Amino acid sequence: MAQRKVAMAAAAFFALLAVASLLCAPAAAGLVRMEHPAKNDGSLSLLVVGDWGRKGTYNQSRVAYQMGKVGEQLNIDFVISTGDNFYENGLTGTDDQGFEQSFTDIYTAKSLQKPWYLVLGNHDYRGDALAQLSPVLRKIDSRFICMKSFIVNAEIVDFFFVDTTPFQLKYWTHPKDDHYDWRGVAPREKYINILLKDLDEAMKKSTAAWKIAVGHHTMRSVSDHGDTKELLQLLLPVLQANGVDFYINGHDHCLEHISSRDSPIQYFTSGGGSKAWRGVQNTNEDDLKFFYDGQGFMSLQLDHSEAHFTFYDVDGEALYHYTRPSLRKTAGHLQASGYVNEE
Ligand SMILES: *[C@@H]1O[C@H](CO)[C@@H](O)[C@H](O)[C@H]1NC(C)=O
Numbered sequence: 330m331a332q333r334k335v336a337m338a339a340a341a342f343f344a345l346l347a348v349a350s351l352l353c354a355p356a357a358a359g360l361v362r363m364e365h366p367a368k369n370d371g372s373l374s375l376l377v378v379g380d381w382g383r384k385g386t387y388n389q390s391r392v393a394y395q396m397g398k399v400g401e402q403l404n405i406d407f408v409i410s411t412g413d414n415f416y417e418n419g420l421t422g423t424d425d426q427g428f429e430q431s432f433t434d435i436y437t438a439k440s441l442q443k444p445w446y447l448v449l450g451n452h453d454y455r456g457d458a459l460a461q462l463s464p465v466l467r468k469i470d471s472r473f474i475c476m477k478s479f480i481v482n483a484e485i486v487d488f489f490f491v492d493t494t495p496f497q498l499k500y501w502t503h504p505k506d507d508h509y510d511w512r513g514v515a516p517r518e519k520y521i522n523i524l525l526k527d528l529d530e531a532m533k534k535s536t537a538a539w540k541i542a543v544g545h546h547t548m549r550s551v552s553d554h555g556d557t558k559e560l561l562q563l564l565l566p567v568l569q570a571n572g573v574d575f576y577i578n579g580h581d582h583c584l585e586h587i588s589s590r591d592s593p594i595q596y597f598t599s600g601g602g603s604k605a606w607r608g609v610q611n612t613n614e615d616d617l618k619f620f621y622d623g624q625g626f627m628s629l630q631l632d633h634s635e636a637h638f639t640f641y642d643v644d645g646e647a648l649y650h651y652t653r654p655s656l657r658k659t660a661g662h663l664q665a666s667g668y669v670n671e672e
Contacts, residue, residue: 359527360480360489365407365444367484372632374403376441379411379545379579380450381602382431388624388643389603390435395645396626397438403628406483407443408436411579411599412450412493412545414475419449419456419510423465433470447475450545450579451494451509458510477513478524480531486539486631489528489573493544495520496559525567532571538633538655540573545580549589549596551620552581553609568594574636574656577627582607584625584640586651588616593656597638599627619649 367373376396383389400408415427436445449458460466461475477492494500495514500507514520532540546557548565557580568576569592579600587596596615601624610620625642638651 362480365483374630377409377599378602378626379600380413382415383603384430387604391643400440408445410447419453420460487535487537491544493546549587584621586619601625
């Protein structure tokens with residue numbers, strides 16, 4: 330009990346530190362980087378959920394409840410959101426009640442009172458995209474750490490969070506009736522070029538046992554949206570060149586694991602946070618290992634030598650497990666220092 334309190338206090342403290350460092354980081358110096366300590370034994374556990382903000386409807390509350398239970402069992406360190414945080418059109422501003430109705434009032438379990446690292450999805454870009462990045466929201470709920478692209482260095486693993494919405498060309502050329510908040514993004518090509526260069530540099534400096542990229546859009550998917558061509562063309566080569574182990578996304582409202590045929594990269598979709606059951610399953614050029622069309626979420630447990638993924642449904646039933654040994658030669662804790670700073 331006392332131990333847990335200390336751990337929670339530590340988590341809250343590091344969340345504050347993270348916010349403080351974020352506020353200090355100059356915009357022009359590449360990607361914002363945050364530190365999140367691993368557990369004392371060097372391991373890390375977390376949950377991943379995507380495509381969720383519907384004020385509890387479409388089983389969002391059921392998924393949230395099970396996340397709380399699994400979060401407790403695994404003693405999670407933080408939560409990752411793969412985006413589409415607020416439907417249908419993001420937040421209208423920092424005073425949008427949807428923030429509390431879809432986030433604070435839904436993910437109430439004790440185990441979920443940890444930092445949430447979030448990226449934006451295409452639906453978030455249809456509202457006030459900058460509102461979700463605002464410190465005003467963190468005053469309402471300090472868990473909410475959302476940025477466009479950033480790095481979380483969690484000792485044994487570096488997470489590279491990538492803002493994938495600007496990649497998808499059709500949002501620019503065929504927005505239909507939707508308005509996308511491209512403030513700070515347009516022009517597209519320049520934004521993407523700088524982002525890819527920053528990612529490449531940061532990945533090259535990373536010495537963690539694991540490298541994981543997180544974005545909203547699919548790289549590979551057998552569900553409705555399918556593959557995202559622009560990510561395969563532009564982002565995938567950067568991940569491959571730098572030995573990224575996993576790409577984790579949402580966007581398709583399902584759970585899936587696809588294994589790349591031409592590299593060690595594994596693709597995980599965790600987009601089952603609320604509305605699901607699309608009823609679409611296409612074929613894919615890569616190797617489909619698991620697909621579930623309903624709601625749910627994913628857990629990830631890592632140490633120096635192994636990464637263990639599990640998908641859960643709305644009843645907390647474990648649907649699928651996948652374990653991967655680290656492909657990097659690590660000298661135990663010597664290799665765990667994480668990140669090479671270049672001053
Ligand atoms: C909620 O989950 C149950 C169990 O998977 C499913 O049968 C039901 O259709 C879901 N409800 C919605 C609105 O998706």
